[in-house]
Amino acid sequence: MRILVTGATGFVGGAVVSELALRGHTVLAGSRRGTDLPNAQGVTLDVTDPAQVMRVFGEANSEAVIHLVGIIHETGAQTFERVHFEGTRNVLAATPRGARYVQMSALGAREDSGSRYSSTKGRAERLVRESGLPFTVFRPSLIFGPGDDFFGRVLRELVSTAPIVPQIGDGKFPFRPVSVEDVARAFAGALEQPETVGQTYDLTGPEEFTFRQLLELELSALGKKKPIVPVPLALMDLAVPAMQVLPKPPITRDQYAMLKEGNTAPNEPARTVFDLPMLRLQDKLPGIVGKA
Template sequence: MSAQRVLVTGASGFVGRAVVAALAARGHAVFAGSRGGADVAGAPGVPLDVTVPDEVTRAVLRVQPDAVVHLVGIIEARGNQTFERVHVEGTRNVLAALPDGTRFLHMSALGARVSSASAYSSSKARAEGLVRASGLPFTIFRPSLIFGPGDDFFGRVLRELVLAAPVVPVIGRGDFPFRPVSVRDVALAFVNALERAHTATRTFELTGPQEYTFEALLQLELQALGRRKPLVHVPLGLMNLAVPLMQVLPRPPITRDQYAMLTEGNTAPNEPARTDLALPMDRLEDALPGIVRR
């Protein structure tokens, strides 16, 4: 497939930087959209706040993209940056600005469903609905926990959880299942889907080569940090009381929404994405030491 002009929203983020670099390596003309408008991995920056319709329109007119990779997302709602405003309204604004026929590759999340107890997952599901109704040739990706240098979950949330106290708290029985996927696999999924026309109007769940329980992830995190601590199981009833109280802290160790997502689990088979998108399937164990020691 010939090189395309690709506008990446959320280009300055953890996944965005990897996607921009992967697209550029394949020879595509990449434009890095972000609120700050900074260049990313050599790609020219474009000011782009997806919550401001006029700014979205200006960015699209400037770039005139053949394809858009829509990655904008938040993990925590802060101030007016709510899940509804960023995930749902932001997606609506981008879709409305695009001409018919624009290829649209959309970042959703594994477990996205309107009925989810997590506002993050619920908003992701509603954004998916907008994408499917857009009439554009879309591909939707639903990644599990994404690991890699600079990630938020393994590099901060889980790291702080295992280092904060003499013991490591395990939520409930610790048997919630997860299947983390590497940021390299995620970036390649977007690039390969863009270059393969048969992936249009399809949804891919992006997961890694191995499934873990939450307790197993804690053990891996300790091992990667070179620490040994006892794990203490905290009953769900007690966690249900403690998590809301943590929200009074300036930076709570876990938000209500993160807690809801953890207790729901996050897993799915890695097929057909692994085969259809030719993903290498990086292993968490290989990457984790470099992630937690950064």
Template sequence: MKVLITGASGFVGSALMKEVQQAGHEVIAASRSGEAPPGLKGLKLDVTSADETLKAITAAEPEAIIHLVGIIRETRNQTFQKVHVEGTANVLKAAKELQARFIHMSALGAQTGHRSRYFDSKGQAEELVKNSGLTYTIFQPSLIFGPGDDFFGNVLKELVTAAPVVPVIGKGDFPFRPVWIGDVAAAFTQALLNPRTEQQTLQLVGPKEYTFQELLNLELHALKRRKPMFHVPLPLMDLAVPMMQVLPNPPITRDQYLMLKAGNTGDPAPATRILNLRMDHLEHWLPRILKA
């Protein structure tokens, strides 16, 4: 099968390209740069450009499209609405021209009308996919961990190493169920030929749930450090976060704060009933992630 992967140069895309190729499929690596690993065909693609997207994808003639493009922080030119909603609409238009199988990466917690613009935009994109008339699968991954990830390898690492004490928002009891990048790549790849995934929205979460404070403790343990934790009351954070937004690069955005307080957990059973996943544990990978 000829498979086009948007956002192929990203963390998930890089792992997914290898998995899809090893499964025997022909891979077209679409990204803003158009670069591709040796042996793969690259395609320069900006999904926020409607004309470019339609022309480039239809010319490539994929039988399936795996749409991964997404952003965590907004910039002046790259907003959640423009990338997640308009970008998905542009890719779907090309997919409909080709009647291509469509596999979409959303996010656990996606919901239209959510206070978080990130989750709201992801929810809007899901509705576009569901109403496209295409054969689709939507995956909603939780925090994805693996060598090269940004959250465990960068954000949490910085949080536990930057100061003499580790700041914890509120009680630190927000629940999370991180999922291994290998399981995410396997799920997307298996969905290409698994009819049981068609017209399904599946949560991709790991085998174990952690509180936010437990994740901080795991980071400290993997780094072989011991530090006291300082709990910042939620009312104080509710006041401080909006004030931080005047900074050019705030340490936490309004959307990130809303998503943190909401937690990010789900039920692994539906996906594991349909897909053959290893369900690897965070503790197994964290030392390697922090060395990457």
């Protein structure tokens, strides 16, 4: 199958492209720089430019599209609205009618979310369902693997910066992280299983953790011992906005809102439908933080 992948050079994109190539598919790797990958031809693609998207998709002659483009924080013109919502609208408009379509959403995506990240992901899902294309939507939880942003940067900085580790509130918010390998396997599998058309799947890992347990796992993986000190939500509500004046805040407003909500769901039916290996966070975390 000839497949065009948007966001192909990102953390998840690289894993998805590798899995598709391993299965014998021909992959076009779309990214803003058009970078070639070892197993895929690069094409220059900015999903926020509707004219470019239409031209590239017309030339690609692809049988399937996997739309992965997403951002964790907003920078200049790269806003959640422009990238998640308008970018999805542009990609859907350019996708050939009848081509297989797979969308990267996020666990907790909903239009009325207090997080702009989650709300734009939810609105993008609506566009997909109204598109008339044979679609599949995936909603991953926190994704872990070499190069991930949350465990490899956000949580690492949180437990490393100060003599104590700040814990948001009571630390009981639940999470069910999923490996990037499981995510890639699910995306590739959807293209090979017609029964997944029209379906939305939560992608979560084998075990659920509280936020405090994630802090403890991160400390252990880094070989550090520090006291974990709860910070009342009322204080965090004041501190997080103040952090936004920093060039690169340790946590954004949207990340904070999503952390307070938690991020968990059962791993079925995705685990069975796509025969996912369900890799464990605690086995992979030392390698993610550079300690293995």
